[in-house]
Amino acid sequence: MDSTEELIHTLTVELKRGTLVLLVLSQLHQPEYGYSLIQKLEDKHAPIEAGTLYPLLRRLEKQQLLKSEWDTTDSRPRKFYVLSEQGKQVYNELKTEWQTLSSQLAQILLEEEQ
Amino acid sequence: MELIERYIYAVTEQLPKDQKEDVGKELRANIEDMLPEDYTEEDVKRVLEQLGNPWQIAEEYQPRQRYLIGPALYSKYFTVLKLVVGIVVAVVATISIIGWFFTPLEAGDDLNNYVDLTVELFGAVVQVGLQAALWVTVIFASIERGLFGKTENMQGLSDAKDAWSVRDLPAIPVQARRIPRSGSVISIIVTMLFTSVLYFQPQLVGIFISRDGDPNLYSLLETERLQLYMPFILILAFVQIALFVWKYIVQYWNYSLLTAHIAVSVLLGILLIVMIYDTALINNSFFNGAAQLFDISYQTMLWQWDQVVHVFVLAVIVITVWDALDAFFKTRKKAA
Numbered sequence: 396m397d398s399t400e401e402l403i404h405t406l407t408v409e410l411k412r413g414t415l416v417l418l419v420l421s422q423l424h425q426p427e428y429g430y431s432l433i434q435k436l437e438d439k440h441a442p443i444e445a446g447t448l449y450p451l452l453r454r455l456e457k458q459q460l461l462k463s464e465w466d467t468t469d470s471r472p473r474k475f476y477v478l479s480e481q482g483k484q485v486y487n488e489l490k491t492e493w494q495t496l497s498s499q500l501a502q503i504l505l506e507e508e509q
Numbered sequence: 510m511e512l513i514e515r516y517i518y519a520v521t522e523q524l525p526k527d528q529k530e531d532v533g534k535e536l537r538a539n540i541e542d543m544l545p546e547d548y549t550e551e552d553v554k555r556v557l558e559q560l561g562n563p564w565q566i567a568e569e570y571q572p573r574q575r576y577l578i579g580p581a582l583y584s585k586y587f588t589v590l591k592l593v594v595g596i597v598v599a600v601v602a603t604i605s606i607i608g609w610f611f612t613p614l615e616a617g618d619d620l621n622n623y624v625d626l627t628v629e630l631f632g633a634v635v636q637v638g639l640q641a642a643l644w645v646t647v648i649f650a651s652i653e654r655g656l657f658g659k660t661e662n663m664q665g666l667s668d669a670k671d672a673w674s675v676r677d678l679p680a681i682p683v684q685a686r687r688i689p690r691s692g693s694v695i696s697i698i699v700t701m702l703f704t705s706v707l708y709f710q711p712q713l714v715g716i717f718i719s720r721d722g723d724p725n726l727y728s729l730l731e732t733e734r735l736q737l738y739m740p741f742i743l744i745l746a747f748v749q750i751a752l753f754v755w756k757y758i759v760q761y762w763n764y765s766l767l768t769a770h771i772a773v774s775v776l777l778g779i780l781l782i783v784m785i786y787d788t789a790l791i792n793n794s795f796f797n798g799a800a801q802l803f804d805i806s807y808q809t810m811l812w813q814w815d816q817v818v819h820v821f822v823l824a825v826i827v828i829t830v831w832d833a834l835d836a837f838f839k840t841r842k843k844a845a
Binding site: 431444446447449471473474 | 531532535536538539541542559560561562565566569570
């Protein structure tokens with residue numbers, strides 16, 4: 396029993412991991428810093444772990460999908476991330492891919508039920 | 510707060526220098542954001558535990574390849590490591606023990622000398638064992654990093670990012686081109702034997718004549734002169750090990766392997782010929798011993814020696830050429 400639950404957990408994590416990039420990109424039309432993004436996603440009932448998000452933001456920046464800037468006007472300096480031109484393009488493509496994929500999958504699962 | 514600093518240190522410790530500071534600064538800001546106003550140590554503990562294992566986060570940040578030898582080469586690495594270290598250790602131990610029998614014990618020698626010799630033996634075995642392990646590891650790590658280019662028949666090594674096409678499929682190996690493992694193993698044993706004798710017990714190469722129960726050893730080589738050649742001998746031994754690893758991995762002849770193989774055997778041949786022609790390398794007492802053994806005069810022995818040298822040189826050339834041709838024809842063989 397335990398191992399089945401464990402397996403389901405692992406598979407769910409894997410399933411979600413593929414959508415993380417899309418999820419994060421979708422929220423970055425306006426600049427956000429690490430924690431603000433976490434709260435934003437939590438409010439939308441799509442929580443993401445801080446330990447996963449922070450390195451992911453850096454990776455996306457390195458892939459030039461995001462631009463970053465330190466904001467030092469506040470008492471606490473924060474690193475803000477926002478979509479780059481390339482990031483916007485990639486986001487739109489990914490979104491279309493996702494919509495196709497999810498509608499296909501929904502169709503297949505529906506057929507299966509009947 | 511000390512805990513936060515320790516957490517940041519744990520995450521950034523292994524990152525490249527240019528990222529360390531920025532990642533640390535960002536992480537600190539994020540942690541502070543996650544804490545309430547006027548936070549307590551309990552709050553800090555809760556937030557850090559929520560962030561999770563710092564080493565896992567460090568792993569996610571890490572851009573570089575973080576292994577010496579990857580899964581594609583791992584099992585071959587271990588097989589070769591065990592084989593080479595085993596052979597080297599066995600050869601050195603054997604040679605050292607043989608050396609004992611010809612080490613004349615001086616007056617007043619007792620059991621302590623044998624203790625010394627045993628300690629020496631262990632020292633030598635550990636030393637060469639570590640050397641061999643080091644060099645095998647260096648060679649495999651270089652292959653892993655593509656320093657020798659992409660090698661045929663090494664699945665899993667090619668860069669997954671490169672576009673793959675059907676042309677990249679490895680050809681089914683032609684059986685006739687196979688390099689038998691036993692042959693490679695024997696050649697590595699011979700190489701190690703040769704190198705270790707010259708390195709540890711060069712005086713053993715010579716003639717033994719037993720007179721009145723006393724073994725007399727007439728060494729062939731002048732040990733001091735031999736030191737001149739030692740770097741070349743060691744480099745060649747190292748290259749031979751590298752070649753052995755290469756053959757062991759690809760298992761079948763190909764043209765780059767053939768080129769390397771021929772280059773190494775030609776160099777070895779040249780070294781042997783240069784050494785045998787070097788009159789300063791040959792110990793004069795050897796001629797005395799040989800003359801006694803064959804019961805001929807010293808002058809005749811010198812003349813005979815010239816003949817031996819000619820035969821030796823001829824043999825080296827014939828064997829090198831024959832070996833090169835053999836490898837060449839095997840490499841050229843087409844699938845049946």
